[in-house]
Structure formats: C-alpha cells, structure tokens
Amino acid sequence: MSWTDERVELLKKMWGEGQSASQIAKELGGVTRNAVIGKVHRLGLSNRTAAANSSAASPQTEAKAAAPKPKAEPKPKPAPKPEPVKAEAAPAPEPRPVPTPARKAIIPAGQPLPPQPSANEISAEALAKVSEIEKKAKKLTLMDLTERTCKWPVGDPATPDFWFCGLPVQQGKPYCEAHVGVAFQPVNNKRDRRR
DNA sequence: CCCTGATTCGC
DNA sequence: GCGAATCAGG
Numbered sequence: 001m002s003w004t005d006e007r008v009e010l011l012k013k014m015w016g017e018g019q020s021a022s023q024i025a026k027e028l029g030g031v032t033r034n035a036v037i038g039k040v041h042r043l044g045l046s047n048r049t050a051a052a053n054s055s056a057a058s059p060q061t062e063a064k065a066a067a068p069k070p071k072a073e074p075k076p077k078p079a080p081k082p083e084p085v086k087a088e089a090a091p092a093p094e095p096r097p098v099p100t101p102a103r104k105a106i107i108p109a110g111q112p113l114p115p116q117p118s119a120n121e122i123s124a125e126a127l128a129k130v131s132e133i134e135k136k137a138k139k140l141t142l143m144d145l146t147e148r149t150c151k152w153p154v155g156d157p158a159t160p161d162f163w164f165c166g167l168p169v170q171q172g173k174p175y176c177e178a179h180v181g182v183a184f185q186p187v188n189n190k191r192d193r194r195r
Numbered sequence: 196c197c198c199t200g201a202t203t204c205g206c
Numbered sequence: 207g208c209g210a211a212t213c214a215g216g
Contacts, residue, residue: 020199022198033199035208035209036209037201037209038209039208040200041202042207046201
C-alpha cells in the first residue's frame with residue numbers, strides 16, 4: 001500500500017482528531033502503526049505531547065508558534081444519543097445480569113473465568129455500570145474474542161441473543177473494567193465464623 | 196502486560 | 207520516502 005492522497009488525508013484527519021496511530025493504521029489497512037507514525041513525522045505533523053519541556057532553558061531556541069490553531073473541531077464524544085426506540089421483547093432489566101452458565105467449553109483464551117456473582121451481592125453501583133457497559137458492548141461472538149477483549153458473556157448461550165462484551169480488557173484481566181468490577185467482587189461475607 | 200508516540204536507519 | 211526495529215514513556 002502506498003500513501004495515496006486519500007490515505008494521507010484520512011491520516012491527517014484522524015491524527016487531527018486525536019486518533020492513535022494504531023487506530024489509524026487499522027482504519028487505513030495495509031499499514032502498521034509504525035508506518036503511520038513515520039508518515040506523520042514526515043508530514044511534519046506529530047507531536048501533540050510537546051508539553052514535556054523541562055523548565056530547563058534549552059540552548060535550542062524553541063521558536064514555537066503555538067498560536068494559530070483555528071482547529072475548532074471539538075469533536076468530543078458527543079452526547080450519547082440513545083435511541084428512544086428501545087428494543088422490544090424483553091429488555092428485562094434483570095437486576096441480575098448474571099452471566100450465563102455457558103462457560104464450559106467456551107472461551108478460548110483459557111482464562112480464569114471465575115465470575116458468577118450469583119451467590120454474591122454486587123453493589124447496585126457495579127450492576128448499573130455493567131448494564132450501562134453492555135449497551136456499549138461490542139457484542140462479539142466467540143470467534144471474535146482475543147486475548148484482550150472482554151470475555152464477559154451476556155445473554156443466554158442457548159439463544160441467538162448471546163454475545164460477549166468485547167470491550168477492551170483491563171490489563172491482565174479477562175474482562176473490561178466494568179465487568180472486572182462484578183466478576184472479581186471481593187469474596188466478602190465468606191469469612192463467617194465456622195465456629 | 197498492553198499501549199502510545201519518537202527515532203533510527205537500511206532499503 | 208518508507209517503515210520495521212527499537213527506544214522511551216504511561
């Protein structure tokens with residue numbers, strides 16, 4: 001793949017939007033993030049992190065014209081416009097989005113899969129967070145899972161409505177932040193006296 | 196460990 | 207000019 005005009009433009013656009021080199025590379029396809037970064041530099045773009053200048057007055061005259069930035073593209077994460085049109089059937093706000101008992105042969109990565117907060121009491125906070133997250137879930141299928149996609153199962157595996165969260169996992173864990181929250185809930189009241 | 200960008204340097 | 211390898215943070 002070569003840097004056609006279009007590709008360069010997309011690169012510029014995305015870079016300007018603050019997308020990471022890897023994301024840009026993924027979008028462009030056929031190039032690695034290194035290629036993207038290299039190009040960015042050659043294009044004279046680059047460095048948005050220049051704030052790392054130590055107070056030390058370097059001999060290098062930093063004639064930096066950090067001014068003309070008509071770049072008025074706030075492009076933040078716009079308001080989450082949840083469609084008023086909600087699913088039908090049973091959006092059943094289960095108080096217990098408890099995963100499914102399908103973690104049998106599923107889940108490739110041979111991850112721990114400890115969850116099942118069934119008998120556990122999960123904070124309403126966490127639950128709310130989870131249901132919230134599930135809206136953003138990428139709804140991956142088993143085959144789409146990778147070492148770094150949240151493997152939290154949602155729905156009934158015996159149903160076509162079954163999928164895995166798929167959001168970026170929290171480093172190390174097999175789940176995303178929200179799911180780690182409910183999955184690895186402290187084993188609290190477990191230390192009941194046995195005596 | 197994963198991810199980010201920055202740089203180098205052979206091609 | 208290109209980008210893999212490598213470097214340097216987080």
